[in-house]
Amino acid sequence: MGSKQTVFTHEQLEAYQDNPFRQRIAQVFSEDGDGHMTLDNFLDMFSVMSEMAPRDLKAYYAFKIYDFNNDDYICAWDLEQTVSRLTRGELSAEEVSLVCEKVLDEADGDHDGRLSLEDFQNMILRAPDFLSTFHIRI
């Protein structure tokens, strides 16, 4: 089905160097958590990031990607990491902390100061453009 490409050109690999979460993605999908992927891990990644993947699955893995310290909760530190990656550190420290505070304020359903997967799903499934942006195309 479709065109199958077995070898990636240099340009194609370069093209994905811009994603601020590239390391995280590799870590989440790799078995050893170090970003070294087996073929199966690789396939996993693309099956999740494909356009056909269902919403819940994407939300689940998005949570894992944004959970930088792998403690199954997105805490303030994770949020700071996310913001600084998204803006390449162009926001000042106060602005970053304000943003994190606001995010926790908005999405933290059980008020425990961190986002559980449930909170995250609850929020992300309402986002208008989550589905359209959270995939990778080859």
Add this chain to the structure above:
Amino acid sequence: MSSQLKVLEGEAQGGARGRARSGSPGTGDRSERSPSTKQAPKAEGPSGRRGAQSGRKEQAGGSSRPRSPKRKHTEHKRRQEDQRPAERTCKERRKRDGKASFKEQKATPKKEKEELKEEMWEQLKKHSASGGESLSEEELAWILEQVEEKKKLIATMRNKPWPMAKKLTELREAQAFVEKYEGALGKGKGKRLYAYRMLMAKKWVKFKRDFHNFKTQCIPWEMKIKDIESHFGSSVASYFIFLRWMYGVNLVLFGLIFGLVIIPEVLMGVPYGTIPRKTVPRAEEDKAMDFSVLWDFEGYIKYSALFYGYYNDQRTIGWLRYRLPMAYFMVGVSVFGYSLMIVIRSMASNSQGSTSDGENDNFTFSFKMFTSWDYLIGNSETADNKYASITTSFKESIVDEQESNKEENIHLTRFLRVLANFLIICCLCGSGYLIYFVVKRSQEFSKMQNVSWYERNEVEIVMSLLGMFCPPLFETIAALENYHPRIGLKWQLGRIFALFLGNLYTFLLALMDDVHLKLSTEDTIKNITHWTLFNYYNSSGWKDSGPRPPLHPADVPRGSCWETAVGIEFMRLTVSDMLVTYITILLGDFLRACFVRFMNYCWCWDLEAGFPSYAEFDISGNVLGLIFNQGMIWMGSFYAPGLVGVNVLRLLTSMYFQCWAVMSSNVPHERVFKASRSNNFYMGLLVLVLFLSLLPVAYTIMSLPPSFDCGPFSGKNRMYDVIQETIENDFPTFLGKIFAFLANPGLIIPAILLMFLAIYYLNSVSKSLARANAQLRKKIQALREVEKSHKSVKGKATVKDSGDTLPGSSKNAIQVQLTKEGTTAHPGSQSQILEKKAQGSSASNSADRTMLPTTRHNPVPQPPGVRSSSGQLLPQPWKSASGKSGQRPPP
């Protein structure tokens, strides 16, 4: 589901008898579903359908009969062993997920069931391998069900967050099963159909994507605007979007005027030089081609199809008998009609859009953080833009947030705001007086001879200067007020609007004076023309017998044609406005940027951070410039049909020019702020300007007599007479009567009243709907809150439970799960409890039933036991129980 597991377990402990017992509910249930004649004779025993099945098996193979209970027992134990890990994995998974979301909870029982079924399938395989090929109908039905299950599994495989290896094994198993048994059921094409469907779905998605890309590519300047948006924020981009929209509107107007008025006139009208109105007068002929004359839209340009005066008053032109005066009038009306309609429509759609996504407000920052990165980006330049735009949008939201919880000295703020408004009103009055003064002076100048260039153009110069210097002044004053930038922008827009409006109307009044002056002299000119022609034809100088050749059109004395004069005024104003804008950009932005950039190396202080700095993009000034320019176009297009063409060119060039200028020489605002979601404020101003520009045009059409010797309406008393004329001459008489009847005030006034009533009614309806909407939204919010708190409670419970049960045996785990589900009373668990009860009762029923001396025991031990679990899907567990007890009688 857990209740079932428990039953199963108990049954496992109870051995063969227990199994027989638990088997009955499921089978009985099934028997009710598919009673068949074949099975009927066998169903005499108390064990019902099970008997039938076993009987059939015995008939078919016979080899399964000699199985001893002991073997069954061991087999069962093994199965039980199998079952435990399955449970545990379920349990573990649930724990791992750490979420007891509704969906998941519903999904897990299904999975357990699947696993049970798999076992059953294995059993069946074993059995069929040993027992023979023929299958009972019941088994067929069961296989069918299994196949459906597997297909469903294949279809939903991608929904499961399993690693690929597990997915693959599961998928292969399922596929193998489907392949094997679908053939047995005579439907082998399922796989291919599935593949085909998947292929089509993929193709469809791809097509949709490509089409979407194509559509995006078709939007002009989309990339430019996105580029600007990512660097300057949505507010600056909103200006360019507005500009693009305006360009579209002007293109339509241009098509209308060009296609229906100018082209027919050029193609079919009387050519240039045949009649006086289409000829340059003798006195102007020498200079008619000079650039300085053409630049002022005099000379040949004045006597061209670009202006009102060129058009002839012939009723029809060309072989098409095109009614040009009528078309001219109707196009003039429809320009306004179309503009009004399109502006109102876009306002309506804007406001609709803003209400529909208003509820997403409570996740602004979260959405920005988690969904703003587009994982599709595969181009480093785009990625840079995306980084910039994300940063900008964060800053926008931060500004919003900071503004919303800022606390200040309210008295000081109030005082400053009053002061600022007072200063601005002073400015406005001053500028109004200045314009009035200049216009008065220019009227004096116009009476004098040989005035200088400055004196001739004083009004335009003063107006341009005011337009250039007042907005920055206003901005400086507005800094006192300390508004949120978005609100500040609106105030600024309103103030500049007032300034421009004052200028425009002063200009219009001056113009109107001029027109009246010209109208008053028209009668004398008319007489002069008449007498010239009369003298020419009756003069004694011509002694010949033949008719004298007509006077050359250039020599005929003619009136001043006020319509063309007005058109020229607007044309000049538009062009000078355009030039002033461009020069301002070039000098104020570009040269300043160059200076700051390059002189910074050799200057005493830091130019970039210090005084001159780079310019910010002036949103309010540009928006209002655009709006007033459009107002000028609307006003002038009736008198200068070519004006819209000029405007289209202007918008096109200014799109490219300003895009370049913004990207090259402006810096983002210090406080980047988000544009309000709909640019209805711009649209509102536009409607106001449209209405204001409609007024003078309507006034001139309805109450001033057209010039006697130029334009399509010459010779008529009023311009709108052309309609009456067309109705009288070209329509059947009864239509004319109908029109006359419709124009009767007795009909119009009730119609207007009716419209008012309709507006009132619709308004009240929309208000009540809005209220209902708000209430529903509140309800949803409340529901969500309840759900949230409920979930958090449940989530905590799950965590605790799983913590407790971790060291315990799987049996314990099941118990805990049961109680937990009992406490969180959602419908699923309730039904499970009921089922459990039902099974309990049926178990007791069958318990005493098994005391009966039945020699027949079940040779196929597993299926009934498992079937009880599959039977759980059926909604009436007690019906099966009662049905069984009803069947029981023959002892």
